[in-house]
Amino acid sequence: MAIASELMILDSTDQPAATCAVCGNGVAAGAGVTASYSGRVLRFKCPGCFSRFQADPEPYLAGETGGCCGGEHEH
Ligand SMILES: [Zn+2]
Numbered sequence: 001m002a003i004a005s006e007l008m009i010l011d012s013t014d015q016p017a018a019t020c021a022v023c024g025n026g027v028a029a030g031a032g033v034t035a036s037y038s039g040r041v042l043r044f045k046c047p048g049c050f051s052r053f054q055a056d057p058e059p060y061l062a063g064e065t066g067g068c069c070g071g072e073h074e075h
Contacts, residue, residue: 007036007037010036012031012043014030015029015032017029020045020049021042021044026045027044032045032046033050040061
């Protein structure tokens with residue numbers, strides 16, 4: 001059963017500074033990648049971070065990951 005959660009890329013131009021949903025680094029206002037997913041607006045520092053989210057969004061939405069490695073190992 002599919003969940004109605006669509007990933008849509010938004011225009012970053014008008015977005016305020018935020019924190020990358022994948023790596024936790026700061027994203028400058030109007031920079032990076034912005035997307036909406038499941039009704040939430042998410043900001044990504046770079047296309048690489050966005051690709052990682054795209055490949056496996058759920059852990060990032062759950063806030064279970066942080067730091068540089070997407071929760072693939074403990075620090
Ligand atoms: Zn990032």
